[in-house]
Amino acid sequence: MRHAVLLDLVHGCCPTCAGSSPLREAASDPCVFVLCGERHGERRHALPSWCGSAQVLDCGSTAESLFRFKQRADRMDLSSITVLTTPRGREALARYQRQLFTAVYTFEYRVKEPTCPGCTSPAHTDSPGEGVVEEEVSAFVQQLPALRGDVMVLTSTLIPDIFGHGFSTRSGGVSYIPTLSSLNLFSSSRRRDPIAVVMENRRRLAVHAGFHPEPLRLVKVDHGKVVWVVGGVEPQSYDGMVTNQTGQVLAAPGADCMTLLFADPVSKVIGVAHAGWKGTLMGVSMATVEAMVTEFGCQVSDIVVAVGPSVGSCCFTLERTNALEFISIDPDCVPDPGSDRPHVNICLANRLLLQRGGIRPEHIHDNAVTDRPCVTPCTSCQPDLFFSHVRDGLNFGTQVGFLWIKDRAELAEPGPRPAGETSPAGP
Template sequence: MEPFVRNASEGAPELYGLKAWESQLPLVRVGFTGRGGGVSSAPYNSFNLALHVGDKPDDVLENRSRLTAALGFAQDAWTCGEQVHGIRVACVRAEDKGRGLRQRENAFQATDGLVTDVPGILLTSFYADCVPLYFMDPVKKVVGLAHAGWKGTVGLIAEEVVRVMEQEYGSLRSEIRAAIGPSIGGCCYEVDEAVMGRVREVMAQLDEQDGALEAVAAPSETEGRSMLNLKELNRIIMIKAGILPMNIECTSWCTSCHDDAFFSYRKHQGVTGRMASWIGLKER
């Protein structure tokens, strides 16, 4: 069953909520945005949530306000990083609330992962084919996000988030829940041999056998290229990091196949908006 459930009414933000987690921890709000229900003009139409793509800043801020309002958070709860396809994970403290809301310059710089245990903060990150990774410890009440393109994936950003949760918040790996959200699928993500070389290195580092490699990559119709399943690769990395397989949710949504519902960098040759992942703990 698809874990990310679409919920949209006419004129409202298009949201894909991870409802199973909200039942496990009632104060958590977690999910992913679609491209509908905002105010941005083409080619960012309509619910673009990123400031770095060339959209009008006022339209982006209005879209962010619509999302926080729909989730029951104050607008200044919005907190984000300046993503660079790296593996740095920042711990978000109470005084960090609102970083990156209005200006990119005060976001967490060179940061692709965020973790917090502070209620009232909404962690966010941005996507147009890359893989959104979600983390929750329902015991310690810690939540996290990571942005994983192929570079972040082979850099093991999923493992880094788990390490930070364990080291900084005392989370037990066996109690952490993880989820893999809407992103480009192995059906559409064609990569060259340079990328596949890094993937093979990671699979060897993880001590995975050839059968596992076949699960994350298939031959492309184009000679010398492969179809890469980043979702499955991240799932394997999560398991190797100590997350129990039964505690991992994985979407079936492909952002390239469903570019009517999602922005897709590859499908639109780089000129498009960005969805947002979000996770936060509501204040009582």
């Protein structure tokens, strides 16, 4: 398997200190990188001629150099990385690794104490702390240009203005991996988008939508029906959340699964839910409604529900045994029950379950509604706008539906943007 070798000159690891043997081995590999940065750029001239094919990383900061290194490694489909460095370098680079890489990448640190005068000089004794690294990385990703256009959010005309809300799309972020580009909002150990990039994407979404990114709470998906009442004991995993607190932005992720926003303008209570096919069958949508009623005294007839982008029955199929379970909700949920792999309409299933639970039909905004701007398009059918697990495979991006209760200061500000309006997110 091809791998990358990274020689760290920034933290005092010249060819002499690294030792000729490992560096000669590295030089025989076409994927050799030299981390020197602007400050130590002159040290690359100390490399022997047999290391001349190495790619030099000499950007303005270590954060930028390592980000560019990751971009090149991704283009070459490299995920195994050997780092030649010092003990101080390992400590520092591990901090950058946590910010700029995920568990998809494996790092092997070959560490040697610096011995030559150049590497033991005061210029190489600094080792930035965790907070310093986070600030440096954050400052760098904030100045990256937006990809795929500006941030765009879909909003429902059914949600009253006393709430802030929206459904994100895939434009306006800084994620560059094709299936994650560009406003991916979830970092996973199984994908290549690191936490620093995802947090910057969330920041840009927050700037656009008008909330502070710090209180953004995402449900901890388990494809079940557990609902967390914010402020209570937090379960290990849950697919729904409810609250009556201002200053809390609730969000549900989705990449084909449904994101549902629940709002009671009378009691000023909100909820969000993530509903895949399993959660739909288990009843997560009504479990969220029931939590609003039980915990905060909401009347079901006051609750409105907006259903975000999700995979349509045009593109979503299941194993026949699983698909036929939806017939118990309504036969129309499975348009081709005789197929070996039937199509399933999870959006219709959730609407019917909500209506049977007491939600008024006109209080549900989904793809059955024709007199309002659409907020429930098929994610798989629109690759320019949405991420899709069905379409893109395992390395898929994530959009979110988000909702919060506006405080008095927010209510005094001008009204929200019209549904689907686009505006620049800003750096």
